[in-house]
Amino acid sequence: MTVNKIENQRNFTSALISALSILPEPPTRDEVRRRARELACVFGYDDPLESVIEDALVAVDSRMGAGVSLVDVEADHDDQWIDKRGDIDWIYSDAYQAYLKKEQLHPTVVQSLSDVATKILGHLQDPKSDGKWDRRGLVIGHVQSGKTANYMGVIAKAADAGYKFIIVIAGIHNNLRKQTQGRIDEGFVGRSSDPEDRKKVGVGLLRDYPHPATLTNVHDDFSKRTANQSGWKINDLNKPTVLVIKKNVSTLKSLHDWLKEMNAQADGLITDVPMLMIDDEADNASINTNKPELDPTKTNAMLRKILGLFAKSCYVGYTATPFANIFINPDSYDDEAYEELFPRDFIVSLDAPNTYFGPEKVFIDDSSSARIVRPILDCEDYLPLSHRKDDEPIELPPSLYAAIDQFIVARAIRNLRGQINKHCSMMINVSRFVAVQQRVRNFVSIYEKKLREAVKANYAMPDSVSQKNDIMGALKSCLETEYSDCGFIWPDIKGALNDVFGNLQIFVVNSSSDEALDYKKYERDGSSLTAIAIGGLSLSRGLTIEGLTVSYMYRNTRMYDTLMQMGRWFGYRSGFEDLCRVHLSPDSINWYGHIAEASEELRQQIKAMRRDGMSPKQFGLYVKAHPERLLITAANKMRAGERVIVNQNFTGRIVESYILPVNKKINEENEQLIKKYWRNKFGCTGLEDTGKGWLARDVEISEIEAFLMAFRSHPDFTDRKNAAISYLSALSEKYTTGDVLILSVSANGEDAANYILGPQERSSAGHNGDTWRISKDRVASRGDEKLGLSELQKDEAVKIARKDGQDKNPSDYHFRSVRKKPLLMIHVLRPVGRDANARVPAFGLSFPPGDYQTEVEVVANQVWIERMQGASFDTPDEEDDYD
Structure with missing residues (x-):
């Protein structure tokens, strides 16, 4: 296949997408096919059209929301500075948008990317501002969803606005740094940085494109020697300069030393050079390793020292896994490394396009x-x-x-x-x-x-x-x-x-x-x-x-x-x-499901806290008390046999007994407990039929606590159950009552007259002795939490979901938020593929969002941590041949 053939198909597809973008309504497949045939005649394009038509259909159907920002409302910052300046010529940004359209992105998606980049730029400081300033932020994207395209848009707009020195930190591996350098070359520099082939690429193919300078290339990371050989200082340049470097202690030290020796003034600061640092894969600074060149403490310190050299600086971390970043102590300070990288000024949660395979x-x-x-x-x-x-x-x-x-x-x-x-x-x-x-x-x-x-x-x-x-x-x-x-x-x-x-x-x-x-x-x-x-x-x-x-x-x-x-x-x-x-592995399938749910809930909390006008620091404190914190941080801090006490917060979450006993006697006792409370209607006057069981409204919190205390959990889940009860008790002044949902599948042997539930089938994430762990750690079916809600409440959940950029059905989080009170869900489960007569009672306790300040102490021992994380950690070590 010739080069022209590939280029011809790419150019033809871009032309077709542009032609379709001006239509008043999204076209059907037949309409796209007709337009493709017409355009093929004009272009003399004679290759097969099906792949082109498919790409065009995806492009015209692609949509992306604006995301949501948490900002420090008390900071002296005006997010509207871009509109107020009125003197910005969007040369780099316009070129980048033209490049994206040529790369077959639909104009509406390109515009969405541009709008989001403008919003993030507004969170940065106006580079023309006087005095000394710095900003710290975090952008949360999705794995493989286009974070690079987003921050390249931010870089282009920042350069147009007046940022002169831009550092992109691209992970810890050479191949990732090289890949990122190539993308920066195409989307911003406009010229290949390969010393052997300095041809124009990407945006550089546009007429009169003002190429930025770069101190790195596709082969070579930054080094003090090569920078010194250039003989110039960053103050000498009249155009932006960009570097793409690894997150490596020696590389960062070389950059720091060069900046300090060649560019700092007598007071040790670089003035009048607004600097933007983009930290891609920002959470990777916290990697658990003993390799000195990757040491997280030293890496973190060098990033802060580089930022501290500039009188005017902005730091923006990009990640799809933000837990480690949020755990940074927002009040941490060091005399040499200065302020920590906690995103005190803003956190932006990006929306993934609807065509994202996530x-x-x-x-x-x-x-x-x-x-x-x-x-x-x-x-x-x-x-x-x-x-x-x-x-x-x-x-x-x-x-x-x-x-x-x-x-x-x-x-x-x-x-x-x-x-x-x-x-x-x-x-x-x-x-x-x-x-x-x-x-x-x-x-x-x-x-x-x-x-x-x-x-x-x-x-x-x-x-x-x-x-x-x-x-x-x-x-x-x-x-x-x-x-x-x-x-x-x-x-x-x-x-x-x-x-x-x-x-x-x-x-x-x-x-x-x-x-x-x-x-x-x-x-x-x-x-x-x-x-x-x-x-x-x-x-x-x-x-x-x-x-x-x-x-x-x-x-x-x-x-x-x-x-x-x-x-x-x-x-x-x-x-x-x-x-x-x-x-x-089945274990990984289970964990991916678990993490996907936890990550989505974290994004939903950002949106809820935005609606409540809360700040990044408040969100950071909330996440520090997030139940999943133990999974991320505790293993590195615990000594053998040690028990860790941490404060935890369950707001907006559901705690479910996904680790269950297979002991027949225990399960029979739990069924008798369910019958007892069911028969007494949990102290209420009546139960409502939901079509999938029954709902008891406005049950006294003390009644729910009594049921949970009497319910026999698996020993490995007892700590979690006790923590959930303690949290429920801590909220009892705010919520004096909750709802109870008794779930049943009528076709599976339900006998309401005798208070026997029809079991729900659940697949297994593993059986070990007397333990059954449910796949994806999820007891309830998705959508169960809407049972018993009024039509008005369901409509409200839909509205909140749409505000959150969710066009499809509301999630359980949205149903949870409109109930506005705790919900106890009671189940009887049957393990798929095992004893067809097995009956295993389980429960879930769902808390509405909004109680960010309420925390309870949770004790976790080494057994719990090892069960949750695995006793043999697959993390970097000191062996030379570790990849």
């Missing part, structure tokens, strides 16, 4: 999750979660070979859909050790060669011949079991298989590898890349894997930030979302 689709929505996610059940026998660097696998698990088959078939389908000129990738992440990754690569290479040879020999043969080959039989079986509704039948797929291998490459991506996963190189050569990427941490943070279709990850971590960032499969999957498969 945790909701992959882990929360049961129907889409069942299609996408596949449990890995056989890896432990081949490559256990806990292994050493010298453990050599003698073979790969059958499930990994099956995943490779899926990838090959999916690529064939994508080619048949007209996506032959688009990248397609598979990720394999099964070990943190470089040596083990190389051994995995060897096995994958051997299998890929067998696949290639089998396909080459059989793809053009009749089935009577080809199906005698085991590999061809496996590929056909893969189509039937995984992709039977893809729109193509086996003869179509078989005929397309050989083309899959034309540009298939296998890469090992780690700190020791010299194999660059460089998609741009293939684009420059006029071809797309079909890649199998094998790695560990280098695949887990920030690095974009283009066209990721099949993922296979078997790793042992439950740390929120680490696990969420490993989700490279999130992003945008135009035209092939139905082909995506994610292979994970």
